């Protein structure tokens with residue numbers, strides 16, 4: 001072996017070593033890559049007019065201590081093809097976290113009442129309704145075009161074994177409410193659960209429905225039927241809720257809390273006594289039609305509540321839930337109170353100026369999030385004309401929109417009142433990080449070091465493979481980091 005060939009071997013060995021090092025880095029990095037799990041619910045069978053409001057216990061769900069990064073869903077048929085809203089209207093789907101006693105045999109399908117037993121402990125979101133709306137995830141017809149992504153470095157923490165009480169295990173419940181409207185005499189009426197179209201006088205608990213209750217969930221429970229055209233025949237169909245969960249291993253994520261605000265919340269604080277009532281969320285309300293004379297100008301019905309937010313933190317994500325007719329929803333801060341007594345000593349000009357300044361300041365940054373409906377324009381799933389196929393979302397730069405503990409917030413829900421609407425909703429779903437991003441700065445510096453190490457190795461690679469290889473490697477690395485990483489990857 002000549003000296004030259006020995007030298008070549010040495011160089012080769014060196015290059016091999018260098019080649020292994022970055023692959024080790026990549027492996028560490030990939031440990032926190034985003035995983036995607038796609039599941040189907042148990043099937044439900046619908047035919048024209050029929051309603052399904054099903055509760056499925058112990059649904060398929062990713063295992064382990066993880067951070068949920070997004071949760072999307074849609075109705076599909078037996079061939080897994082998306083079903084348009086004008087055939088099967090998806091009123092809502094929601095997913096509830098609960099702990100179930102170990103060793104308990106529970107059939108996948110049980111009625112609505114199963115949850116009340118002591119074998120189950122519901123793990124509620126962070127608030128703020130007291131009896132209802134305790135789900136972690138859930139949307140309605142807007143599900144196909146509503147972004148649910150939780151941005152890095154945040155995640156919804158689930159599956160932490162430390163949180164589960166001894167003798168219990170974490171499970172998930174799915175509720176799907178779908179209305180088959182093929183052949184309906186009044187599609188909108190059926191989706192708004194108008195009682196006259198359902199021919200019901202008692203609700204699902206056999207309670208009489210009062211004559212002044214003209215529409216809403218009490219009239220379109222499981223197995224009820226909405227009126228179809230005389231003689232209309234359509235085949236039975238087996239349908240599924242297909243749900244897609246993106247998640248990463250928990251480490252290096254900052255937890256976000258889930259809050260659901262409801263514009264029908266009857267909560268009140270009596271200013272004189274400071275006493276507060278309970279958060280009783282009615283979930284649905286009615287929008288009366290404005291008089292025909294003004295209807296041409298586009299009437300807007302605004303429902304509004306003020307509530308005290310129980311905890312503080314950074315707003316990470318916000319989205320509203322509305323039904324057809326919805327014209328947007330806004331979450332605002334209460335304007336600061338103007339204290340007139342402070343200013344009475346000042347000369348008039350100064351007083352006016354101060355008042356003006358306060359008002360200007362209160363207009364800036366009052367809006368926490370505005371979420372607007374996206375109406376479909378065609379026929380295909382995800383773009384059905386006349387339906388809300390998506391809601392716009394808010395992603396404030398983390399740290400830029402804070403809510404303080406005990407702050408008073410105002411929720412506005414607008415609907416077109418050109419015609420009457422029954423059973424409409426005005427919910428607002430918020431993700432709030434109590435822990436600020438600053439406390440994770442260690443993760444950032446580690447992350448940066450990791451990047452430097454990889455770059456350093458890449459520089460060595462130039463010797464072996466030339467600049468072209470580096471360019472290709474960098475491009476691949478960047479694509480991987482966009483596609484695969486979640487929260488923050490730690491390199492040590």
Ligand SMILES: *[C@@H]1O[C@H](CO)[C@@H](O)[C@H](O)[C@H]1NC(C)=O
Pocket residue numbers: 199
């Ligand atoms: C409405 O319900 C009653 C029983 O509750 C039934 O006798 C009647 O046929 C129903 N009408 C229609 C149009 O389905």
Ligand SMILES: *[C@@H]1O[C@H](CO)[C@@H](O)[C@H](O)[C@H]1NC(C)=O
Pocket residue numbers: 300302327328329330370371412413414
């Ligand atoms: C809702 O309507 C009110 C007027 O009633 C208006 O001031 C507000 O900007 C509207 N908000 C949205 C999100 O459309």
